[in-house]
Amino acid sequence: MKRVVMEEKVLRENDRLAAELRARFERDGTFCLNLISSPGSGKTTLLEKTLERLPRASRVAVLTGDIQTDNDARRLARFGFPVRQITTGGACHLDARMVQNALADWPPAAIDLLLIENVGNLVCPASYDLGEHAKIVILSLTEGDDKPLKYPGIFSRSKLLILNKTDLQPYVDFRLEAAIENARRIQPEIEIIEVSCVKGNGLDSWMKWLEECRIKMTAPVASPAGS
């Protein structure tokens, strides 16, 4: 018997395509975010509120993934920014090839911000790099506050946690403090913003985070002094 050492990543093909996407975003100065949550946590509503608050002249585009229907794309298109639906036809996550295909002839003009809404699922999307600058996980108060412990994969890879539907606190048993503690146990450096998309609380903090991160993460690397 002979042992052939491979030492190869299983998702190397996805990683290769994601690296191509990342290089493209870098070249074009596009800040790309990958939004991940369970179904019904409020990804699309958060995007609606985001697009509503962005200045009309913003160079923004949205890619939204679902297994079936273009309902989300229709909801988001009314803000006047380019929106494209990726219908995965059964796949429970977006992968780098789907994003690459969607971006082959789109968006129509250069953009500064690309928001990708992944398929509602806390497991599979975590494994697939889409070339994004950061993953954002959204958890709503109608879910369990132990979600970070149950789905460490996605919480450990996310830069920001948005706790959504805070307006429902009087009606649910969700313990905000416990959720935050659980998230920090999985990812000690995770940033956290509490929002209510319905009431508008926290949306200013989110918009500020978005703009600050965009500037910070797409800034050209300063050349060393003297060169």
Added chain:
Amino acid sequence: MHELGIANSILESVREEMQKHAGARLHAIGLRLGEWSGVEPESLRFCFGVLARETCAAGAELKIEMGSLQWRCRSCHNEFIPAEGESRCPDCGASYCRLVSGQQLEIAYLDLEEP
């Protein structure tokens, strides 16, 4: 849920590698899965078994080695494997730690018999 796609990626890599070993018979595929890789080993075995039928990997055993979580303390640089549900540094108690291992999803080796 996405184990079928993962199994397919493994099969593609294995078939590519097996082309370099003409006539060899594949016995086992060594995989390394991190505790937080998001992949369920039993589901992966099932999917791989179905996909591998009538390929060079038919009947090959998946030898799965689970990788535990490993953190590095940002304060004292100690590397540690945490106790269940704990991510604080056992040495200095700092909670400012970074995950350095535990998400891996890798093909480590193939065991084959060459003619």
